[in-house]
Structure formats: structure tokens, C-alpha cells
Amino acid sequence: MEDPDGCFGEDVAATYDEDSADMFAPEAVEPAVDFLADLAGDGRALEFGVGTGRIALPLARRGVPVHGVDLSRAMVERLRAKPGGDAVGVTIGDFATTRVDGAFALAYLVYNTINNLTSQDAQLACFENAAAHLEPGGRFVIEVGVPELRKLPPGQTVVPFRTSPTGWAYDVYDCATQSLSSNYVDVTGGRGSFRSIPFRYVWPSELDLMARIAGMRLVERWQSWTREPFTHESPEHISVWRKTAE
Known part of the structure; x- marks a missing residue:
């Protein structure tokens, strides 16, 4: 649901x-x-x-x-x-x-x-x-x-914006549709979690x-x-x- x-x-x-x-x-x-x-x-x-x-x-x-x-x-x-x-x-x-x-x-x-x-x-x-x-x-x-498209060389769709020993975050771009997702990976106690939020730039x-x-x-x-x-x-x-x- x-x-x-x-x-x-x-x-x-x-x-x-x-x-x-x-x-x-x-x-x-x-x-x-x-x-x-x-x-x-x-x-x-x-x-x-x-x-x-x-x-x-x-x-x-x-x-x-x-x-x-x-x-x-x-x-x-x-x-x-x-x-x-x-x-x-x-x-x-x-x-x-x-x-x-x-x-x-x-x-x-x-x-x-x-x-x-x-x-x-x-x-x-x-x-x-x-x-x-x-x-x-x-x-x-x-x-x-x-939009941070100037950071994307040909063939690349991912721009990381946060990294640490216990997690990282990155944006994924689709220039054909102007869609964007911000994605978060966190590791706590040896267990990982993932969250993705959709956007339109x-x-x-x-x-x-x-x-x-x-x-x-x-x-x-x-x-x-x-x-x-x-x-x-x-x-x-x-x-x-x-x-x-x-």
C-alpha cells in the first residue's frame, strides 16, 4: 500500500x-x-x-x-x-x-x-x-x-555528495526525462539500509x-x-x- x-x-x-x-x-x-x-x-x-x-x-x-x-x-x-x-x-x-x-x-x-x-x-x-x-x-x-549536470562526464549518471566509513549518498540523473533520485546507504552495527527519494530537476x-x-x-x-x-x-x-x- x-x-x-x-x-x-x-x-x-x-x-x-x-x-x-x-x-x-x-x-x-x-x-x-x-x-x-x-x-x-x-x-x-x-x-x-x-x-x-x-x-x-x-x-x-x-x-x-x-x-x-x-x-x-x-x-x-x-x-x-x-x-x-x-x-x-x-x-x-x-x-x-x-x-x-x-x-x-x-x-x-x-x-x-x-x-x-x-x-x-x-x-x-x-x-x-x-x-x-x-x-x-x-x-x-x-x-x-x-542542476549539477556539469559534473557528469559522457556516460556517467551518478554524482556522489556524501561519503563516510558508515555510509554514502549519491544522486542519479536521467537527462532524457529530467528525473533525479537521491540515494542513501547507511551501515549500522554491520547491517546496511538503503533509501531512495525521487525528484525532478x-x-x-x-x-x-x-x-x-x-x-x-x-x-x-x-x-x-x-x-x-x-x-x-x-x-x-x-x-x-x-x-x-x-
């Missing part, structure tokens, strides 16, 4: 914050919260893929009303257990299609979450869903890496086209939350699209 939590069930949620500790450090969180709070202003914010509240909780503490959408009940349970967790409303569902009440000044997706939608149609639906929730002039923000220009189809236009693109310029060498981008007036 299909896991209702998708790829982020109890086994992942139980150690998610610890496994992603670098992304929970103040130097990673605070610039993102500053950036998003500035865009939200006095309005409401909608987070697609709210997870355990890494960004939603500190953003709510800044006085921004935040509502989240997430498919994983296990992840949301961790959010709820944290101080201030009851201040963030959450709707369980697929953020490509799930609707919530009200209009928002800001919608956002962080930490490569757009890639969790594994088809172009689903990613486009996410843009359309964001636009449907935004007020005229509202912003949609995505943080996502630039997407290019900045492709995201811009999705935004235009959904009635939004690019207004900013940066390499980081601190607004470093986006260049040919940038490993990721923070992009902001504005919903056109209706």
Missing part, C-alpha cells in the same frame, strides 16, 4: 532535523526569514512543504501569519511538538493542488522542495496553485539548486515559463538569501515572481 506520507514518513521524520542540522543553523535560517518577512510585509504567508517548521516557526515569531501545506503527517507532528507549533496552521495535502482559505501576500517553497514534484505537469500545477492563493501583486518564492528558465503560464512574472533572482548576484557559477537560486494584477 502506498505510504500516505509519501517519501517523508515516520522513519524520515524521526531524524529529519538532526540529519539536516546545517539547514537548521541560525546562519542558514535567519537570512531566509529576513528575506521572506520583508516580502510578506503586513500580509499572510503560505508555505508549500512546511515540514517540521524550519522556516515557518521563526517567520511566525517575526509576526507574519503563516499557514503551511504538507503531505506528511509525520513531519507535521514534529512541527506541532515544537514551541510555537500551534501558531502555524497546517493543511495536510499535496501542495501542487491543495487549496486553503483566504488570500496571501507571499507563497514560498524552500530547500529544493519544488523538485519533490516529479513531473513537469505537477510543477506547473504548483505555480498555478500558488497564483490562485496570492493577492494581486503577491510574490511566489522558490529556493532550489541549479528543473532549470531557472523553465520555472520562469511556468510562472508566466500561471500569470506571474520574475522580479528577482539571487544566488542566496543575502542577495548575492546569480551567475553562471551559482549552485542555487532564490527566485521571486510577482502575480500580475487582475
Whole structure:
């Protein structure tokens, strides 16, 4: 039977914050919260893929009303257990299609979450869903890496990104379909475990086209939350699209 939590069930949620500790450090969180709070202003914010509240909780503490959408009940349970967790409303569902009440000044997706939608149609639906929730002039923000295809010599499809004596992790690319999987092998007590998470990588220009189809236009693109310029060498981008007036 299909896991209702998708790829982020109890086994992942139980150690998610610890496994992603670098992304929970103040130097990673605070610039993102500053950036998003500035865009939200006095309005409401909608987070697609709210997870355990890494960004939603500190953003709510800044006085921004935040509502989240997430498919994983296990992840949301961790959010709820944290101080201030009851201040963030959450709707369980697929953020490509799930609707919530009200209009928002800001919608956002962080930490490569757009890639969790594994088809172009689903990613486009996410843009359309964001636009449907935004007020005229509202912003949609995505943080996502630039596909690392430059690391692939002819004939190679695998890029390792973590190695240790007790485990390793690697991405597998299919350039024909833009499919990508992140794979994790861990060895504990002489026993190995394997986990694979599917993604679809997407290019900045492709995201811009999705935004235009959904009635939004690019207004900013940066390499980081601190607004470093986006260049040919940038490993990721923070992009902001504005919903056109209706």
C-alpha cells in the first residue's frame, strides 16, 4: 500500500532535523526569514512543504501569519511538538493542488522542495496553485539548486555528495526525462539500509515559463538569501515572481 506520507514518513521524520542540522543553523535560517518577512510585509504567508517548521516557526515569531501545506503527517507532528507549533496552521495535502482559505501576500517553497514534484505537469500545477492563493501583486518564492549536470562526464549518471566509513549518498540523473533520485546507504552495527527519494530537476528558465503560464512574472533572482548576484557559477537560486494584477 502506498505510504500516505509519501517519501517523508515516520522513519524520515524521526531524524529529519538532526540529519539536516546545517539547514537548521541560525546562519542558514535567519537570512531566509529576513528575506521572506520583508516580502510578506503586513500580509499572510503560505508555505508549500512546511515540514517540521524550519522556516515557518521563526517567520511566525517575526509576526507574519503563516499557514503551511504538507503531505506528511509525520513531519507535521514534529512541527506541532515544537514551541510555537500551534501558531502555524497546517493543511495536510499535496501542495501542487491543495487549496486553503483566504488570500496571501507571499507563497514560498524552500530547500529544493519544488523538485519533490516529479513531473513537469505537477510543477506547473504548483505555480498555478500558488497564483490562485496570492493577492494581486503577491510574490511566489522558490529556493532550489541549479542542476549539477556539469559534473557528469559522457556516460556517467551518478554524482556522489556524501561519503563516510558508515555510509554514502549519491544522486542519479536521467537527462532524457529530467528525473533525479537521491540515494542513501547507511551501515549500522554491520547491517546496511538503503533509501531512495525521487525528484525532478528543473532549470531557472523553465520555472520562469511556468510562472508566466500561471500569470506571474520574475522580479528577482539571487544566488542566496543575502542577495548575492546569480551567475553562471551559482549552485542555487532564490527566485521571486510577482502575480500580475487582475
